[in-house]
Amino acid sequence: MxxxxxxxxxxxxxxxxxxxxxxxxxxxxxxxxxxxxxxxxxxxxxxxxxxxxxxxxxxxxxxxxxxxxxxxxxxxxxxxxxxxxxxxxxxxxxxxxxxxxxxxxxxxxxxxxxxGLEMREIETAHRVMKALLHKLEGSEEAGEQA
Incomplete structure (x- = not known):
């Protein structure tokens, strides 16, 4: 990671x-x-x-x-x-x-x-980036509430 x-x-x-x-x-x-x-x-x-x-x-x-x-x-x-x-x-x-x-x-x-990149590779990379972004945004919101 x-x-x-x-x-x-x-x-x-x-x-x-x-x-x-x-x-x-x-x-x-x-x-x-x-x-x-x-x-x-x-x-x-x-x-x-x-x-x-x-x-x-x-x-x-x-x-x-x-x-x-x-x-x-x-x-x-x-x-x-x-x-x-x-x-x-x-x-x-x-x-x-x-x-x-x-x-x-x-x-x-x-x-x-x-x-040179396959569509499925781009889609997978996009999903991973969105999942990481979602986790980071969730941890920021949790920190704001504390």
Whole structure:
């Protein structure tokens, strides 16, 4: 298990570096791309704290990225009827276009990564990663309740 975890750390670092290179021409980084994707995938606008939770990320880091994205016109803040101070984050048209452009770059990149792998291998790896994520999220929730 230790070797798997160490390799996952290395893989994560390489994926982020590769993702940074892939979307650099769009003015994005992997982190900005991930935030745009999380905002875009939400069924309804969410405050930064909820976006961070969905990403499994630190709220302060996500806030910093959202603030940068807002300055660049990729996201906007909207009033939150349930909480005066926790504004909702929404994609702008420019943000939707930039995210769509990133995903057009991502498709052939992901296909290249999958080249030579069997679908069942990818599905098995995905199941293992989701099971580990579920266990880690469960242990974090248990720690919060203690």
């Amino acid at each position: 230790t070797n798997l975890v160490l390799d996952l750390f290395r893989l994560n670092n390489r994926m982020l570096t590769s993702g940074d290179r892939l979307v650099a021409g769009l003015g994005l980084t992997s982190a900005r791309w991930q935030v745009l994707g999380t905002v875009g995938a939400s069924e309804r606008p969410q405050p930064v704290a909820w976006i961070a939770r969905d990403m499994g990320a630190n709220r302060q880091n996500v806030q910093r990225i959202v603030n940068d994205l807002e300055k660049e016109g990729l996201v906007a803040f909207a009033a939150n009827p349930h909480h005066r101070r926790a504004q909702l984050v929404v994609l702008t048209e420019k943000g939707r276009e930039t995210f769509a452009a990133a995903m057009r770059l991502q498709a052939p990149w992901a296909s290249g990564l999958a080249n």
